[in-house]
Amino acid sequence: DEASLAVATHALSKLYGRSTALEAVDLRVPEGAVYMLAGENGAGKSTLLRLLLNLEQPTSGRAEVTGLATDRHGARVRARVGYVPEGFGMGPRWMTVERWLAERTVYYPAWDAGYADALCRRLDIDVSRRIGQLSKGQTRRAQIVAALAHRPPLLLLDEPSDGLDPAARDTVLELVSDHLSQTGCTILVSTHLIYELDALVDQVGVLSHGRLTTQAPRDALRDTVKAYRIRA
Numbered sequence: 520d521e522a523s524l525a526v527a528t529h530a531l532s533k534l535y536g537r538s539t540a541l542e543a544v545d546l547r548v549p550e551g552a553v554y555m556l557a558g559e560n561g562a563g564k565s566t567l568l569r570l571l572l573n574l575e576q577p578t579s580g581r582a583e584v585t586g587l588a589t590d591r592h593g594a595r596v597r598a599r600v601g602y603v604p605e606g607f608g609m610g611p612r613w614m615t616v617e618r619w620l621a622e623r624t625v626y627y628p629a630w631d632a633g634y635a636d637a638l639c640r641r642l643d644i645d646v647s648r649r650i651g652q653l654s655k656g657q658t659r660r661a662q663i664v665a666a667l668a669h670r671p672p673l674l675l676l677d678e679p680s681d682g683l684d685p686a687a688r689d690t691v692l693e694l695v696s697d698h699l700s701q702t703g704c705t706i707l708v709s710t711h712l713i714y715e716l717d718a719l720v721d722q723v724g725v726l727s728h729g730r731l732t733t734q735a736p737r738d739a740l741r742d743t744v745k746a747y748r749i750r751a
């Protein structure tokens with residue numbers, strides 16, 4: 520039933536020149552699921568998330584996110600999504616975290632400043648700092664606040680624990696877990712590390728060389744998941 524899918528892609532493909540990043544991907548993320556998109560580096564995970572946000576266009580195929588066609592409703596889709604991008608790009612080096620967060624209210628009408636403050640305190644973020652002075656871990660934590668503070672129905676998290684130390688990783692897990700129980704949102708998390716939000720995951724998809732080779736409830740994939748655990 521398409522209506523109860525938070526994310527659906529139909530033969531989604533992406534080529535960069537002659538190299539295939541994604542090939543005929545049919546992703547199905549049920550509403551309310553925590554879906555782990557597993558795969559080695561270069562498997563196409565980040566490309567898939569960028570296509571879902573219409574930050575890039577597919578070579579062929581199409582996608583619906585929260586019931587909206589991404590090619591026609593890119594801005595509406597982005598407003599409904601909390602996105603933690605790959606890497607640590609944030610904003611101009613001179614801008615304070617406080618100002619950077621405040622500017623997001625322009626794009627996110629549902630932005631909750633009180634919730635953003637509470638998240639910053641819980642993640643121990645000094646909002647008076649300038650973006651150029653942040654460590655990778657501090658950048659990641661600010662990106663996570665930005666992804667949650669408008670309480671979007673869908674979170675797209677691209678290796679969210681990248682740059683975090685183990686203590687911060689635990690705090691983020693707790694925080695996402697609380698967020699999940701409060702909002703009942705859907706989460707699509709990309710990772711090459713099995714422990715990424717491990718405790719919360721209930722669906723798993725495996726991308727390999729741009730193809731979605733497996734997609735199933737987590738229990739049905741216990742052995743696959745275990746294989747990843749050994750490599751991680």
Ligand code: ATP
Pocket residue numbers: 535539540558559560561562563564565566567605711
């Ligand atoms: P990682 O964990 O390393 O980010 P990934 O699974 O997210 O891996 P992608 O970053 O989506 O993988 O990359 C998939 C493939 O597409 C790789 O071969 C990559 O080199 C290629 N690719 C991604 N973006 C571009 C681009 N802008 N131009 C050319 N090739 C690209």
